[in-house]
Structure formats: C-alpha cells, structure tokens
Amino acid sequence: MDFNDNAEEAAYREAARAWLAKAGAVHRKEFGEPKPNTPEHKAAAKAWQAEKAKAGYACITWPKVIGGGGGTPIQQVIFNQEEGKAGISYGYFTIGLGMCVPTVMAFADDTTKGRFVGPAVQGEEIWCQLFSEPAGGSDVAATRTRAVRDGDDWVINGQKVWTTGAQHSDYGILLVRTDVDAPKHKGMTMFWIDMRDPAVEVRPIHQASGGSEFNEVYFTDLRVKDSQRLGAPGDGWKVALVTLMNERLAVGGSAGPNYGEILELARETPGALADSAFRERLADWYVAAEGLKLTRFRTMTALSKGQTPGPESSIGKIISANQLQELTNAAVEMEDQFGIIADPDVAPMRAAFQQSLLWAPGLRIAGGTDEILKNIIAERVLGLPGDVRVDKDVAFKDMPTGR
Amino acid sequence: MDFDFSDDQKFLKGEARKFLEARCAIPAVRAVLDDPDKAFDAALWRGVAEQGWLGAAIPEEFGGLGLGHVELCAIAEELGRALAPIPFASTVYLLAEAVMLAGTDAQKQSILPKIAAGELIGCLATSEGPGAISAAAIQATVSGGKLSGVKIPVTDGDVADVALVLAKEGGKATLYLVELGEGVGRISLKSLDPTRSIAKLTFQDAPAERLGGAGEGMELLQAVLDRAAALLAFEQLGGSDKCLEMAKAYATERYAFGRVIGGYQAIKHKLADMYVKNEVARSNAYYAAWALNTSAPELPIAASAARIAASDAYWFASKENIQTHGGMGFTWEVDCHLHYRRSKQLALVAGAPKAWKERLVGQLERKNAA
Numbered sequence: 001m002d003f004n005d006n007a008e009e010a011a012y013r014e015a016a017r018a019w020l021a022k023a024g025a026v027h028r029k030e031f032g033e034p035k036p037n038t039p040e041h042k043a044a045a046k047a048w049q050a051e052k053a054k055a056g057y058a059c060i061t062w063p064k065v066i067g068g069g070g071g072t073p074i075q076q077v078i079f080n081q082e083e084g085k086a087g088i089s090y091g092y093f094t095i096g097l098g099m100c101v102p103t104v105m106a107f108a109d110d111t112t113k114g115r116f117v118g119p120a121v122q123g124e125e126i127w128c129q130l131f132s133e134p135a136g137g138s139d140v141a142a143t144r145t146r147a148v149r150d151g152d153d154w155v156i157n158g159q160k161v162w163t164t165g166a167q168h169s170d171y172g173i174l175l176v177r178t179d180v181d182a183p184k185h186k187g188m189t190m191f192w193i194d195m196r197d198p199a200v201e202v203r204p205i206h207q208a209s210g211g212s213e214f215n216e217v218y219f220t221d222l223r224v225k226d227s228q229r230l231g232a233p234g235d236g237w238k239v240a241l242v243t244l245m246n247e248r249l250a251v252g253g254s255a256g257p258n259y260g261e262i263l264e265l266a267r268e269t270p271g272a273l274a275d276s277a278f279r280e281r282l283a284d285w286y287v288a289a290e291g292l293k294l295t296r297f298r299t300m301t302a303l304s305k306g307q308t309p310g311p312e313s314s315i316g317k318i319i320s321a322n323q324l325q326e327l328t329n330a331a332v333e334m335e336d337q338f339g340i341i342a343d344p345d346v347a348p349m350r351a352a353f354q355q356s357l358l359w360a361p362g363l364r365i366a367g368g369t370d371e372i373l374k375n376i377i378a379e380r381v382l383g384l385p386g387d388v389r390v391d392k393d394v395a396f397k398d399m400p401t402g403r
Numbered sequence: 404m405d406f407d408f409s410d411d412q413k414f415l416k417g418e419a420r421k422f423l424e425a426r427c428a429i430p431a432v433r434a435v436l437d438d439p440d441k442a443f444d445a446a447l448w449r450g451v452a453e454q455g456w457l458g459a460a461i462p463e464e465f466g467g468l469g470l471g472h473v474e475l476c477a478i479a480e481e482l483g484r485a486l487a488p489i490p491f492a493s494t495v496y497l498l499a500e501a502v503m504l505a506g507t508d509a510q511k512q513s514i515l516p517k518i519a520a521g522e523l524i525g526c527l528a529t530s531e532g533p534g535a536i537s538a539a540a541i542q543a544t545v546s547g548g549k550l551s552g553v554k555i556p557v558t559d560g561d562v563a564d565v566a567l568v569l570a571k572e573g574g575k576a577t578l579y580l581v582e583l584g585e586g587v588g589r590i591s592l593k594s595l596d597p598t599r600s601i602a603k604l605t606f607q608d609a610p611a612e613r614l615g616g617a618g619e620g621m622e623l624l625q626a627v628l629d630r631a632a633a634l635l636a637f638e639q640l641g642g643s644d645k646c647l648e649m650a651k652a653y654a655t656e657r658y659a660f661g662r663v664i665g666g667y668q669a670i671k672h673k674l675a676d677m678y679v680k681n682e683v684a685r686s687n688a689y690y691a692a693w694a695l696n697t698s699a700p701e702l703p704i705a706a707s708a709a710r711i712a713a714s715d716a717y718w719f720a721s722k723e724n725i726q727t728h729g730g731m732g733f734t735w736e737v738d739c740h741l742h743y744r745r746s747k748q749l750a751l752v753a754g755a756p757k758a759w760k761e762r763l764v765g766q767l768e769r770k771n772a773a
Binding site: 288304373378 | 404405406407408409473647651654655662663665666668670671672674675676678679682683684685686687689690692693696707708711712715757759760761763764767768
C-alpha cells in the first residue's frame, strides 16, 4: 500500500519531466500562451504534438513503427500527469487519437492506415467523431443519417449533433444508416469522411451555458467512396463499439472549482465558515473528490502491474459532474445576491462558480448521461439484466419515432 | 504505485474469509442476536485468538504477530462482512492501539500479551450522555488513583476486563486504564444492534491507572480514535459490500411484473449508487490504511475521510438493501436488518459522522491556511 513509482516508472517520470521542462520552455518561448479557439492556439497545439511525436511521447502505447512511443499504459498515465503539471494542455487530438484513429487502424485497409495514422500522431491532422444525432443521444443506434449506395460511391444525407471539435477537424468517422429494412443495430455502417468537403457544413451550437464548444454537422449529398468504409456494410454498430471501447484512460483531473476553491470562497465570505451545514457539505465534497482521486490511483496500480483496470474507473463522471453542480450551487448561494453576478471582473474567482454552474448540466449529459452510466455500472459491473428493448427486432423503418 | 493490498495481504484476507465462513456463518451471528444472555460468540473469540488476529498488529515482543496495520485492515474488512459478534474493535482497535500509542513499557507488558492471547477483553468508556464527547461535559473524576462516575453506553462493557476511561483529575481530562472488578457495577442495556452488546458502567472508587500524560486525555483519545476509525472503516466497507451482493442476488432472482426486478432501472440505478458509494469508501479506506501503517501526518484527515465515506456507504447500502428486498427485507428471518443495525452501531461507536466531518473540515482549514 504505497504511492511510489517503481524504479522503472520513476526513471520514466524523471525523463519525462526533464523533457517537458526543456521542450516546454522552447515551446512557450515560440508560441506564448495563445487564447483558446484561435488559429494561433491551434498552430501551437499542432507544433507541440509534433514535438511530442519526435520524442516518443505522442501515443506512448502505440508501436514505434507507426509513430508511437512503444511504451506501456502506465507510462502514458505518468506522462499525462507530468504534462498536466507542466501546464501544457491542448485538447485537439484527444478524440482523434483516443477513438477515431484506433478505429481506422482496426478496420481500414493498409493504404488508408498508411495515409492517416502518421499525420494524426504528428499532429498534422485533427479528427472528430460523428455519432450523436438529434434523435439519438443516449440511444446512438437510433442513427437516422442515411447513406445510399450509388455505383462505387455512397451518398450521405442527414445531421449529427454535439460533435466536439468538428470546426477544427480535417477528418471524421461517421456512423450512418445504410439499411432501413434491418433492425436498428444491424442496418448501420461506418465511414471515414473529409470534413473539408463542401457537402459538409459545421454549425456551432449556441449552448445553454452561453459557449459554443460543440457543433451540429449537416451532410447534403455528401459523396464518399466505398473504400472509405470501415468494416462491412451493416456492421457499423460493431465498429462503433470498438470506437467507444477505445475511450482514453480515465486518469486525469476534472475541471472546475472543487472543495479547495469553495473553502477559499468561504474564507472571504462573512459568516460562511461558521455555518455548520456548509461545513458538513464541505466534508462530503472532500471525501468524494479525494475518493475519486484515490480511485484513479487504484486504476494506476492495476496498470502498473500490467493488469486491466477494474470497473472502479466507471464511477468518475457520475461523481464529478453531480458534485460540480451541487458545489457551484452552494457557492453562489453562499455569495447571496452577489452570486447573481457572472461578470469575471466583479464576481469572486473570476466568476468560476457561475460559469461552472452553467456548464454543469452539460457535463452530466456529455459522454454518457448519469442514467446511461448507471445502466453501464448495473449491467457491466454488477451483471444485472439489460433494459427491455421493444425496438430490437423491428425493421428500422417501422420503428416508432415520436417527435 | 501500489495502492492495493499486496499478494500476501490478499492471501491473508482470503484465509480470513474462509475461516469466518466456517466459524461465523449467519446462524452463529443469529445465536447472539436472539439470546439476550449471550453478549458475544465466545467460541469464535477463541478461534480468532488462535488465528493470531487479536495480536496481528501487536509487536512480537508483546506476544503479537508483529504484522503491519494493513494486515489488520484486511482482517477488519472480513470481520465486517461476516458481522462477527465479538468484542474485536473494543479490544484491538481501541484498547490495544491506545496502549501501543501511549502505554508505559509496564502497561504494554501487562496488557498486550493478554490481548494477543485472547485472555483480555477491552472496552472504551467515554460517553456519559447524549451528544458528542467534550472535555467540558465529562463528569467522571479521578482522585488519588480512584475513579468515580458513570459511563453509558460502553460497548462490550458487560464482558470486558479492562476499560479505557476518559475522566478528569484536577479538572483536566485524562485517559485511564481501569480493571473492571473492584468498585465497578455493570448493567447490560438493550442495544440497537444486539450482536454487539452494551452496558452502563458505574465506578465507585475503582482503582485507575493513568494512560499517557495528565491533561492529555482529549488529544490522546482523538489519536486513538483516528486509528480506530481507519480500522472500523474496513469493517464498514466489508458490510456494505455484502449488502450490495445481497441486493444484487435478490434482484436477479425475484420476479415482478414478468421479469426479474434487477432489470428495472429503479433497482439498477439504486444498486449502481451503492456501488459508487462503496468504491469511494474503499479508496478512502485504503488511504487511511496507508496513513495508519506509516503513521503519516495525514492520518487525521485520512481517517476522518475514511470514516465519513464508510459510514455513508454502509448506511446507504444497508437501508437500500432492505428496500430492494421489499416486504421480505422487513422480516426478522431475512438478514438485511442485521446489516442495518450494524451499520448504525459502527457509525456511532467511535463518534458519529457529524463530529468527524467537523474534525475533517478543521484539519482542512489549518492545512489550507498553512
């Protein structure tokens, strides 16, 4: 029972730390700290990814022959931790390298793999994942975006939604309906597509939080080659499951204010720390946040021993998203009328609590709703039966759709 | 990173489970539950002594096995899971830990070997009435080495040989070791959890021997409770894991409206919530085990967090286990209520969660200000 690296891990961490210090300084000197969502930010991210790839720190667990680091999962976790501590963090490549490119590697032909894997690892090209639709969020297999065969091509029409990073992306993997006579899980097919094609239109979503991190993506007679197909026609669901299984290791910090920040706020707010109800809740938040952090250590332990992490990693977002919502609510209530102020120049901590309060509902939905995550725990961890699926054996075209 | 039980510790834990499945199955627990004259399972107590568990963390020079506290945590988890009806916590987590922490060599020699051999049962006598323990409220007094006062309730007070007593001498709160013989009256009381007995102890000029410094009673008591909290958290964790297993087993057997109830989201999500709480409790308990074993300065925070998380997890799992069982769960014959009772007994025995939350936040304030 300890928190220490073994000798090999310690050496790896030391080397990573040294490299980050040196390369990070050079990187900062050249690019400074550009504002997110600007061309300068994206250029800096691409340059940093290229540096990592050269040093073997991009896709650490992938084989060296395809540009990876030839390392182990625990090394990837160690590097992520040190990169986080070094304060250099770009999110552009997370989905592509974590989910899309592994899917390409699993299902594409050698030519396609040869074309795409290297540029993705080196940060030259960015990928997005096009699964969710207006009528299929939790129920991804309800996909309606339609692909119709036309000679050697497929013609695609429809709409995806909640696509992270579509505006930055060069390529995407797209789940579409190719057979409406088959039951819903059996009539889908996966393709890779060129996001720069004029038949693809990316529209930012104006989110309830006020920001626009996510997008809608429209396809109007988008023509793709049959060679862009990933997996057999009708096997799209199987391919999608591989994509979803490749979600990156859930070892990282969660964003937003936590118990430390609200304790700071309480110190500056008259009377707050004397409120025993607040003190009790603070203790609960500490216990949950630390419990989550310590659970990640258990995951790391499994990785360190070369084991597959247990299901304990599945509890992360349920806790962190709900806690963010409750904690920010308590914070703005602590501020009383002042809590209404969302102006970063006036509100405490540059309105971090107000911003996260508005962001929290999205966090409880994105990447699996609370309810879907609980279903996953119940079914895959505890082994309870799946839900009743009344649409399982019905041809897709005959499925009730509601609104 | 090795944040887990080692292979040896897992083996010990596995052996402990096998032993308890054989020697502490539900009929043995119920024998104590149903017999008001049976305060604990004496045969199990002897067996546990033979296994060496009572002295697992006691150094070899004092008759123990000299293993670490992580090994004791592994055993505690299994005792909690099995609802072991024995005065283990009182004797091992409280009395033995207190003596190891603050005892003189003579005190260690006179008490620890007897504990390890199963010849001495301990108990903690601090409470005198409703509400959390405070130095100001303590009425029991020591004068000229003689203790007078009333302690209620004292878990295992009806069967213990030696009590760890909080009393005042010259107005200063101090801890004492008191043999429960001369000058001590005991009355058994009905317990929320009859598998763990309680008594009212009345002291009248009972010989008392100081443990630790005069006036250091509250600090020392808290240090002992921190150690006990880490160990109790593992008992609680063992119990809450068992509740989840029971709920899961029932939910996959019981049919309603044409299918097993475990197929309905109301039940699935309830069990998922149990799982989440149990994992948070486990991670916090592991951290406390590490802090306890290494006597880390983080122990007060780690033990508080472990106790809060484990108390919450066991309460939730035990009450929702009954709910999952429906009407069956509310019968005496079905075992759900044994955990429901034990979850509260364990949550209260070393101070209720509210006080631990206050302790945790106090620590955070100091840490944060530093």
